[in-house]
Amino acid sequence: QVQLAESGGGVVQPGRSLRLSCAVSGFTFGSYGMHWVRQAPGGGLEWVALISNDETKKYYGDSVKGRFTISRDNSKNTVFLQMNSLRPEDTAVYYCAKDRGWGISVAASYFNSWGQGTLVTVSS
Amino acid sequence: QSVLTQPPSVSGAPGRRVTISCTGSSSNIGAGYDVHWYQLLPGTAPKLLIYGNNNRPLGVPDRFSGSKSGTSASLAITRLQAEDEADYYCQSYDSSLSGYVIFGGGTKLTVL
Numbered sequence: 001q002v003q004l005a006e007s008g009g010g011v012v013q014p015g016r017s018l019r020l021s022c023a024v025s026g027f028t029f030g031s032y033g034m035h036w037v038r039q040a041p042g043g044g045l046e047w048v049a050l051i052s053n054d055e056t057k058k059y060y061g062d063s064v065k066g067r068f069t070i071s072r073d074n075s076k077n078t079v080f081l082q083m084n085s086l087r088p089e090d091t092a093v094y095y096c097a098k099d100r101g102w103g104i105s106v107a108a109s110y111f112n113s114w115g116q117g118t119l120v121t122v123s124s
Numbered sequence: 125q126s127v128l129t130q131p132p133s134v135s136g137a138p139g140r141r142v143t144i145s146c147t148g149s150s151s152n153i154g155a156g157y158d159v160h161w162y163q164l165l166p167g168t169a170p171k172l173l174i175y176g177n178n179n180r181p182l183g184v185p186d187r188f189s190g191s192k193s194g195t196s197a198s199l200a201i202t203r204l205q206a207e208d209e210a211d212y213y214c215q216s217y218d219s220s221l222s223g224y225v226i227f228g229g230g231t232k233l234t235v236l
Contacts, residue, residue, distance in 0.1 A: 107217045110172065111172060113172075
């Protein structure tokens, strides 16, 4: 059974940093791309980032480009999201999600398994 | 403002049929990129309902179906059940300057 479990959320001041983790099980982690998707309170889904199965390709949404970094450790079945220079508008539930394939072609991406999310609140 | 436009809400009585539209443009759905649909229930992980415009993952009931034409796509739910009350999102890809993965604004389905 595929399982994804996010952690690392919390309350952080504007301008500070936070690192999210997503531990997965139930599938061959190193064969799939992984995404982060967020949902602001009362808002819709927003795609954040994608990392390919072998880390050679990384893609970011415009609103986080240059501030967030996605990475993964295939030996630990974990994907990370390093969030720097946080802003109040980054407040959201952050979901990690499994890509349908290697994650090399973002145009072909969709998310066939999701975690339950971790809440990040950026506030002074 | 989402690149893909969905109605904020739809409703239907148990046993009836509802459709949720997802309208895009020539840089996303109209360019031939696939549309996928997700169901969000409070307190649970989002769930993939439809992939590749009209394909159901294993375990998704055949009451759910998807279609695509031109610059739009639709999700149809037949034989409505109380447990279908949830938020639904379409997703695709956009090839414009602000491109990459895009979502619709989401539609709240109320089962009357």
